[in-house]
Amino acid sequence: MKDAQQMRRGVMHLRVQGKGGKTRYVPLHPAAGMLIAEYLEGAGHGADASGALFRALRGRRDQAPGLTPDAVYKIVRGHTAALGFEVGAHALRATAATNALDHQADIAKVQEWLGHANISTTRIYDRRQSRPEDSPTFKVRY
Template identity: 70%
Template sequence: MTTSAITTIQDQAPVRITPGGRLLTAAEFQQLAEVPAEAEWFANLTNTQTRRAYEHAVKDFMRFTGITRADEFRGVTRAHVIAWRDELAARGLGGGTIRHRLASLASLFQYLCNRNAVTHNPVKGVQRPRSESGEGKTPALGDHQARQLLDAPQDHSVRGKRDRAILSTLLFHALRRAELSKLKVKDFRHARKGVLHLKVSGKGGKTRYLPLHPATSRLITDYLDAAGHGADDVGALFRPVRNNRTGDLCQAITPDGVYKLVRGYSGALGFEIGAHALRATAATNALDHRADIAKVQEWLGHANIATTRIYDHRLTRPEDSPTFKVVY
């Protein structure tokens, strides 16, 4: 954490215990007993992306209110939260960003409520910006653009084979870039009822198994044969082909690396997009071709079907409008 205020709270988090004959010394036991609930909440966030997002939101709130100590959160009222919400709007932040920051703060106060550190959650009841629409803002590619992107890596080098396999995995399985980065070699070799499945570690530690598209299976196999790490079952599936910083090519390609890969190929084709657009493309395509929306929800790893409906454009197609049903 970067600011002194946040660092103060982080410093009060549970200590790391050095292995020994006794797991906790008397001093360590007392130190853990005195950890503030606010620090417990932050230490309990295990997902890296969630931790980063919540940290950013709480840091912003602390900067706005001038909070420097963990126990000062207990004096926060709904008026403080409303003033912060209005200040975020005055900065020109979008409704989605404001809703997310309020949700982050609400998570902290819900934890404090559960610990009886505060009597109520001051974020509860604060009016949140409405969603601009029921449709997502992430662009989805047309079928011809998706085919162009799949064919974009032209060379037969290890990089070209890897990039074709990555693009196919994203477009046929709708993975988040972080999910793709976490794939192990063994994760594309799970057989269920005679069909190869992709084992995906999703948000919140949830695992889902997706039938592996035959074209993707061939491309991954081709890549592993060229890269030479197909026997390393527990190693990263997709790896960098060059690492100027450490020279280590055994680590997984990073989510940022996946983003830049998609950005590079799509930009060269004239429609620069990020990796999440391929997830939107796969979901939209599946729904347009009459996939059951409940199955698509499970496929995407969405906790709420309302999130999946963002990708469902079947009711917004102009040709289906009642306008074209009117006959005089």
């Protein structure tokens, strides 16, 4: 839970453990912060700041390790299947990256946000060049 209580420059951040043991701090949107608070209240481990934010709901939650990437994938697939479609957690991550880029987020900031070592990986999510209205054809003044 301490991963969700990281105040940096007056803004709440999440501490994220990425591939290769890399740690990064991601600003927490206030709406997401409210949803996390609701989750912690419902899950019953909001007062325990020593453990992981997202934990298994079975067994000893007071000593439960964080969810594995496979568990997160299965949870997302299960919830989306209940809604009538199936996507994995990576698809949601890709959607968030594409959405940020579509709304003029700086690609270098999105790269950092996603934890990509190389910006060419982040460019995969950049669909702005495929929109006809963004073509240089429409930038020329006659």
